[in-house]
Amino acid sequence: MVIVMAVDATAGNVEAVVDRVTAAGGEAFVSRGVSRTVIGLVGEVDRFEALNLGGMPGVRSVTRISAKYKLVSLEHHPERSTVHVRGVPIGPDSVTLIAGPCAVETPEQTLEAARMAQAAGATLLRGGAFKPRTSPYAFQGLGELGLRILADVRAETGLPVVTEVVAAHDVEMVARYADMLQIGTRNMQNFGLLQAVGEAGKPVLLKRGMSATIEEWLMAAEYIAQRGNLDIVLCERGIRTFETATRNTLDISAVPVVQRLSHLPVMIDPSHSGGRRDLVLPLSRAAVAVGADGVLVDVHPHPEEARCDGPQALVADDLRVLQRSLLDLASVLGRKGPAQWSPRRLAG
Amino acid sequence: MVIVMAVDATAGNVEAVVDRVTAAGGEAFVSRGVSRTVIGLVGEVDRFEALNLGGMPGVRSVTRISAKYKLVSLEHHPERSTVHVRGVPIGPDSVTLIAGPCAVETPEQTLEAARMAQAAGATLLRGGAFKPRTSPYAFQGLGELGLRILADVRAETGLPVVTEVVAAHDVEMVARYADMLQIGTRNMQNFGLLQAVGEAGKPVLLKRGMSATIEEWLMAAEYIAQRGNLDIVLCERGIRTFETATRNTLDISAVPVVQRLSHLPVMIDPSHSGGRRDLVLPLSRAAVAVGADGVLVDVHPHPEEARCDGPQALVADDLRVLQRSLLDLASVLGRKGPAQWSPRRLAG
Amino acid sequence: MVIVMAVDATAGNVEAVVDRVTAAGGEAFVSRGVSRTVIGLVGEVDRFEALNLGGMPGVRSVTRISAKYKLVSLEHHPERSTVHVRGVPIGPDSVTLIAGPCAVETPEQTLEAARMAQAAGATLLRGGAFKPRTSPYAFQGLGELGLRILADVRAETGLPVVTEVVAAHDVEMVARYADMLQIGTRNMQNFGLLQAVGEAGKPVLLKRGMSATIEEWLMAAEYIAQRGNLDIVLCERGIRTFETATRNTLDISAVPVVQRLSHLPVMIDPSHSGGRRDLVLPLSRAAVAVGADGVLVDVHPHPEEARCDGPQALVADDLRVLQRSLLDLASVLGRKGPAQWSPRRLAG
Amino acid sequence: MVIVMAVDATAGNVEAVVDRVTAAGGEAFVSRGVSRTVIGLVGEVDRFEALNLGGMPGVRSVTRISAKYKLVSLEHHPERSTVHVRGVPIGPDSVTLIAGPCAVETPEQTLEAARMAQAAGATLLRGGAFKPRTSPYAFQGLGELGLRILADVRAETGLPVVTEVVAAHDVEMVARYADMLQIGTRNMQNFGLLQAVGEAGKPVLLKRGMSATIEEWLMAAEYIAQRGNLDIVLCERGIRTFETATRNTLDISAVPVVQRLSHLPVMIDPSHSGGRRDLVLPLSRAAVAVGADGVLVDVHPHPEEARCDGPQALVADDLRVLQRSLLDLASVLGRKGPAQWSPRRLAG
Known part of the structure; x- marks a missing residue:
């Protein structure tokens, strides 16, 4: 930690900081400049945090140097991780395609979407049973019924299921x-x-x-990790900016930035970033090229009837182009691309 | 609703839209321009939403005209509401001061902060027992113990208690x-x-x-209202922008904008907006002048020892200046200001 | 300046930094922590900037401590300044009202707007002759003809003129x-x-x-100051954020933040911030309450015919309310409010 | 254009709008809904703009449907354009690499950087002689001397020169x-x-x-086009958001969005977007994959001595990797990649 004192800080102010730090078992190195004094702290950073040094008289700023997250940091675990979902890897060796409907609506729609996804090389099925919606008057998802449909479709296709959970008290049920x-x-x-x-x-x-x-995103991951679960995959899905041409602004730089800070795999969701079908393909290509470990896309057999986010769902033709692109790009970048369809996979 | 068709939309595309709308019981008015066709829809807007018109071939955009929220809208309830919290009003006639510690730490600190708040004219006590913190390693609040402390301080001071709830399954307990x-x-x-x-x-x-x-904020209020509770007070607390000089950017315009859209009272939290003690007073003045129904401020008897947000907490001297300012401004604007201290209040 | 070295920086890296700093006439204080080394620099900061220390091997970050601006800083000039425009003061003692049409359109419209402004207590007339417009097809202002109209209106009303200049090669002409x-x-x-x-x-x-x-704003002011002109008034006019309910988001906190960093007066433009007539009054009140040295508003005798920004221009009735509000608030805050109309002023 | 009337608009308000539109030679189609009336306008949109319909009583909103830009729009010119710079194409068939130093510092540094750029396949040399800098105390570029250096380096290497111009009165000189x-x-x-x-x-x-x-970006291009110059290449270089991990947030979606609105080529500047050397390569890959017509990168023979933006400049090794990546990706996407170095090119 580095503490910068205010211009008008007194010698007593500096001393008080040093005393509080040493009383807490740390070491404080004071550097007196022409106009300001800087104090470098060595010791248990978390203990220093608790001292509220920023609130002491004469202190202008307190800067923490080491990362606030530990378990998810690259320093903690210098090799990039691979997370396995029922045997399907997400990590540095492959480009994983997760696809499925934004919302589970009916067994037929879900199965059809899953088959489309699988034919395009998806190895994981996404689908929402609990939908957080801006309006209380919008379709909120089928709840547990939706989960049952997803499980049935998994039995039929062999695709493991990724689905959202929105409340702590639902976690156990959704995890079943x-x-x-x-x-x-x-x-x-x-x-x-x-x-x-x-x-x-x-x-x-x-x-x-x-x-x-x-x-903050990595701190959120740290919350999960701290409870003993390091099987975390990050997913960039666009941030909110002043630009209105897209639903969100895909922060593609987040992928390499995260990869320099954390060992966790990181994917991109081009469907929610852009909010427009015609952007999904170029953004998916960009995702693979920038080094993401996979993409997560919305598909729907009949987007014009979708009860949620129809305008961004891919249809069958789009998926074939997507698959081709991902395979080509992955191969240029020395990675395994999305699965290529084979009847045997379906049997498994 | 207004539907704008794409330049290359066919007559068949237009007809399909009209058909779908009329089949759903609505009326569609087609205006053919030189380069584009526009369709105006009349009828149950929610029913139109379900039709997914935006996904139909040839449709360029769908614009909803009437507000998405109803119960909280000014159209629904053309007079500004006053919400009563154990008899304390928040609404257009008064400027209400809610004050207290960011986090409940000890019975002594909470009581001391409450007395400071009360002396400065606060009529409601705020204090956090459940603290959402960015880091899993930071102080997370005392939980139910903190709630008990708040209840004791209420018994002692007569100040009704405002406190945060962070999970649906805690609501019943916190509400007790x-x-x-x-x-x-x-x-x-x-x-x-x-x-x-x-x-x-x-x-x-x-x-x-x-x-x-x-x-989106009003839609969130609509979620609460839809369950039968219209005793909602909105609180602007700063939005996230590129500016880093303040913790958040107080969107002061939100107050008059909300007041033209909704009947709900709206307050300002200058402590979290600015994140700096020296900004609380000027921002509180601005809040009252812009027409907010009150302010919500952090106070702490010993901010340098605060376990949360010490740098933004007001101390006793600040509070006296704040009270004076709020009283003066409220009077200029024809409102009742924060309570003026009297020993009798404490007895109540 | 404070330099934080990377975790894997070598002793040689540290030495190289120290050597470069001392060779440039500075002093370097090295503090070796458990995991990192921090180097504090004392001396001519600008000279250090030129050393490109951030590019040296093993350096993780370089933080400049003293402000980058000097002439406009409060450290340089610890008392708040008053700028005089042909004798009209803008500064801490008064609340100055600058008003006028967004664009100068005709002599009649400009004179009428000026009289409206003056009747409402404005002591300076604003009006644009050179209008930067997003579209090349929009009205771009009358140019020098507009300036002549402004000068005529000044002769008629006695109001000094504030007008925009958009190109370096126009400055001399506009300044005439x-x-x-x-x-x-x-x-x-x-x-x-x-x-x-x-x-x-x-x-x-x-x-x-x-x-x-x-x-950056203060750095821009420093560019002006560096050429010998310290008669600078800052004007906050809203920043760009994700919120679309207002044309811009008025960053009202900027006023007190600037006042703690700089001695320059600072005003608020509520017309361009909100972009809506109905927000001008509440935002003007907030501006005075937060401590701004004045407000700058658009007025137009016939906003429905304005060639630029009509929807945000005040009309005569609004102005009377505005004047009343500013006078009342200024008096509460111990400042002189906008001028009160007197026939004598016009003669002057 | 579509005009939405306010809920409380009177029949007279509607009539007034219709009258003003028809008086201006347009047609107005009125659709009366249950709660609101909508008026569709057909005719010369620019003429309608001048009518200030938004300022009329009872009008809630005015929405323009056709694009505000014309000459640069895809509707105007349905095929993607290729711009030639001294014979070097920038357009849909190729991936063009523009490289060079952020600022021209010395003849040696510029020539060395140009040779590095050329060896890596760059076909255009960038370099700044006029540098807009946030601080008046920072290096502002060599001015005309810098331009002469660039011309000399062009004579030596055959690389056409791209350089910034910052003032209208400099354009003629810089263009020489x-x-x-x-x-x-x-x-x-x-x-x-x-x-x-x-x-x-x-x-x-x-x-x-x-x-x-x-x-707004396309409107700025329209300003240039309106003066008779359609040889415009757009360059995305990151937008300002709340994220501070990168200097700016690269809005990669802007490329496909622009390509659906305009025929102009569009490139990406990964150096200024990220502001970090280690992000240039992944972001360049993403740029090509998303469909950009090229990338613009900073190179410097000795970044640690650079007078401007050293931390983001590529060095020789980076450039070889960049060239390899761009060639591979361009080939997968069916485009010509950056030039491969050959002694003959230098002779040309």
């Missing part, structure tokens, strides 16, 4: 059906929910909050 | 102690929580999400 | 007509223009860039 | 040396400068303003 628990953008700082999924024994897909900094 | 339930900025779109407080039978203080539009 | 030169939001970082107005010998009204930080 | 004129982010709405480069007879590289919407 799902293979991976998704935390949505609006819940990235629902700390009780993060702790609950941290204890649920299932991999977690943690979407970035729409106005969360990368540091 | 609190007089007003606060929804924090990170939970503004925790829809299950909104519904739970909507059913709890207590007034709600709904903080704006740090990246929520005013429309 | 105007009493105060306005730099608009889009030109806040048009550095050649800033330097030109710095040499023009007239007071400057410097609007904040719509996405400029407060630090 | 440069092959392509760059408009920087801070000048995107310096309309006089846009008009001047529109008349200079040289291709223009128009960077996006750091807080400009895509629509």
